[in-house]
Each structure stands twice: as structure tokens, then as C-alpha cells.
Amino acid sequence: MLEYIILGLLMEGNMSGYDMKKTIDLSIGMFYKASFGSLYPALKRLTDKEWVSVAEEEGSSKNKKIYSLLPEGRQQLLHWLGEPLTLNRNEFLLKVFFYDYLDEGTRNQRLEEYRSKLNQEIGRLQAVEQIVAGELAEIPDPQKHFFRVSVLSYGKHFFKMEKEYVEQLIQGADPNHENPGQTSKP
Amino acid sequence: MLEYIILGLLMEGNMSGYDMKKTIDLSIGMFYKASFGSLYPALKRLTDKEWVSVAEEEGSSKNKKIYSLLPEGRQQLLHWLGEPLTLNRNEFLLKVFFYDYLDEGTRNQRLEEYRSKLNQEIGRLQAVEQIVAGELAEIPDPQKHFFRVSVLSYGKHFFKMEKEYVEQLIQGADPNHENPGQTSKP
DNA sequence: TGTCACATGTAACTGGTTACATGATTGC
DNA sequence: GCAATCATGTAACCAGTTACATGTGACA
Numbered sequence: 001m002l003e004y005i006i007l008g009l010l011m012e013g014n015m016s017g018y019d020m021k022k023t024i025d026l027s028i029g030m031f032y033k034a035s036f037g038s039l040y041p042a043l044k045r046l047t048d049k050e051w052v053s054v055a056e057e058e059g060s061s062k063n064k065k066i067y068s069l070l071p072e073g074r075q076q077l078l079h080w081l082g083e084p085l086t087l088n089r090n091e092f093l094l095k096v097f098f099y100d101y102l103d104e105g106t107r108n109q110r111l112e113e114y115r116s117k118l119n120q121e122i123g124r125l126q127a128v129e130q131i132v133a134g135e136l137a138e139i140p141d142p143q144k145h146f147f148r149v150s151v152l153s154y155g156k157h158f159f160k161m162e163k164e165y166v167e168q169l170i171q172g173a174d175p176n177h178e179n180p181g182q183t184s185k186p
Numbered sequence: 187m188l189e190y191i192i193l194g195l196l197m198e199g200n201m202s203g204y205d206m207k208k209t210i211d212l213s214i215g216m217f218y219k220a221s222f223g224s225l226y227p228a229l230k231r232l233t234d235k236e237w238v239s240v241a242e243e244e245g246s247s248k249n250k251k252i253y254s255l256l257p258e259g260r261q262q263l264l265h266w267l268g269e270p271l272t273l274n275r276n277e278f279l280l281k282v283f284f285y286d287y288l289d290e291g292t293r294n295q296r297l298e299e300y301r302s303k304l305n306q307e308i309g310r311l312q313a314v315e316q317i318v319a320g321e322l323a324e325i326p327d328p329q330k331h332f333f334r335v336s337v338l339s340y341g342k343h344f345f346k347m348e349k350e351y352v353e354q355l356i357q358g359a360d361p362n363h364e365n366p367g368q369t370s371k372p
Numbered sequence: 373t374g375t376c377a378c379a380t381g382t383a384a385c386t387g388g389t390t391a392c393a394t395g396a397t398t399g400c
Numbered sequence: 401g402c403a404a405t406c407a408t409g410t411a412a413c414c415a416g417t418t419a420c421a422t423g424t425g426a427c428a
Contacts, residue, residue, distance in 0.1 A: 002415085037417060
């Protein structure tokens, strides 16, 4: 996972490991934590695989390494990005974060697939909720299981929220969609 | 984390490691995965610490171990449950799942604290969103960063969803709250 | 001159996974 | 008799964390 994040960051431009940590903390830090103890070994693996190259900065200061994306790394990133989205929150969000680099066709396909997966999941949860409600009606004190049962409702809330978000993405990524405050074709 | 889940499951009654795995998969399976490779060592640790006790079932079949909660385990679970909720989705949900065992006072306090944390977080994200919108207005093609920027909006959606859920919990856990289809004081 | 931010790296540990090994019991 | 499921456990592996070790450059 971290390896793909590094590749994604390097799409914007070359940078050092230290810079990557800062960038990660400030952007995807909300749902992904990177530590130097994982970052530097990952950079080592990527250079060994020749997905990225490294250059010792000589000009300003010593002991600073600038990493660059090699063609193989770029290809690997795009391949990973183009794979179907799974119902894994972190991976979903991470891929979406880099979706500006993915071609529109695959992107839309993946988002549509994901939307229908979410719909399925919402349906499944609603069915489970009904069964549980039935079971609950037959026991003496259903209030005793209020919190236990409530996590089901969390699941539904969550998937509905993701669905809204994905639909917003599908709409908003469409360049023919109305573009407030700006004309799309100047 | 897994250790507390085990303790929580044992609050309902004694069971075997195998049963625990099934129960976990069927209840909190949506946001927590347990494998035998982690479950059995956890049970070993818990028995070593004397938080749970184990009994070889002799009657029906051999080689089946039934675990029971010891007073120390119960106390540890309740202590963990009573700690403040953090903005960590899994831990939040896990604790709520077992909140039926926590006293009403602490529970309400924790939920209120969490709600105000969520409000803070929503405010913070809205501020960040405004800054980013300002920066975006100054670059030539903001559409190129559509997906990158969208994860911020995901964050806001997410926290708002959690806020709604928590408010539902605060309301619904109140026994004086209207109780559809049933009289609360028979 | 001290402290902070920059900058890289390693070692010990943690908490998990996957795959394997083993064997009993149930139901057809 | 054989397949499925019940039932427990271990070993190899993996990805990460924390804490430590080390050194540079800026600036008050």
C-alpha cells in the first residue's frame, strides 16, 4: 500500500523521503499514517525493484536523497489504480486520491462498479436489520441490546454516505457537468 | 484489541475459540476480521494473565476448550470500555458494540465528548476546504485536481455521518425517549 | 551555543496473516 | 466410507510501530 502511495506522490514531482512523510501527513494523513520506520524501507524496496531511482543531492546540502519515478513504477501505479475498487475504505479512498492520473474510461467504470456494490451492501444490511428486528421483538427486554444492534445501523449509514460521495464523484468528474462560477468552454 | 473483543463476547456466556470466531464473523465481521492464527494466541495470553479461565469439555466431545470470564477480565473490559472514545473508527465502533455493558453515566459522557470532537473535526475540515478552494481558484486547471480535493469532502461526509449516528445513539439510549410499539412503563 | 527543523537509517518488537498439521464428530 | 464441519494449534512470514542513533543547517 505504502509503495503505491510513494509512486503516486512521485507523479507530481521528485522528492525526498522526508518530504513524502510531510506530504502524506498533510494530505491523506486523515486515513493513512506513515512512519519513517516504514517509509525508508519501502523506498529501499522500490529502488531495488527499479520502480524509482534515487539521486544524492550534491548542491545545497549533503545526505539528502531525491527520488524519481521510473517508467516501470509509473506503469505499476497505473495498473494498481485501474483495478476494481473493493469494499475496503482505506484502499478505496487512497485510489480515489490518485484518480486524477487514471484515464476517464476506467475511472468511470470503477466508480459505477463500486456504486452498485454499495447498493448491494445496503440491501443486504437492510435485510439483516429486518431479521434482527424480528428476533428482537420476541425477547423480553430489547433495550438491553440497543447498542449491539445499533452497529448494524452504523453500517447502513456508512454505506449510504459512501454512495452519496461516489455519486458526487461520478457527477462532478463529468466535464459536461455544470461548473459553478466558471464557464467550462471559454 | 482482539483481547477486549474476546472479553466482550464472554460477557454473554462461555464459549470456545471456534465459537468466538463464528460470532465475530457474524456480528462485528463487517469492520473486524479475526483469524485463528490471532485468536488462539490471544486466548493463550488471556489465560496466562488470568483474565479468563479455560475448561476442557469432558462430557460430549474431547478436545474442546470452553473459556469463561474471570473477575479481573471483566474489570479490565469495563475499564477499557469506560475510557474516552477516540477518533478511531474501529475502536469507536467496537466499544459502542459493547456499550450495553457500560453504565449509563459514563456512556452518555463518552458519547457527548465524542459528539463534540466530531463537531470540532467538521469545523476544521470546513476551514481546510475553504483554504483549498482559494488555492484552487488561482491555478489554471482546477479540474485536474478534482479527485485529490474530493477526499477532503469525503472526510466531511464521514464525520457528519458519524455525528448523526452518535446523536441517534444519545437519543435512543435514553429510556424516557418514546418507544414505538411498546410502553416503556408497563 | 543551544535548540529546532531537516534528514536518514536500523533494531527490537507487535500484531497480525497464510498455510499447514492434526484429529474428532456428524450426516448421508 | 467419505465429505463437511467442528476444533485446536503452530511456523513462516509480513507490514507496520517505537525508540534509538546519527548527523547537518539555520537562526536567535
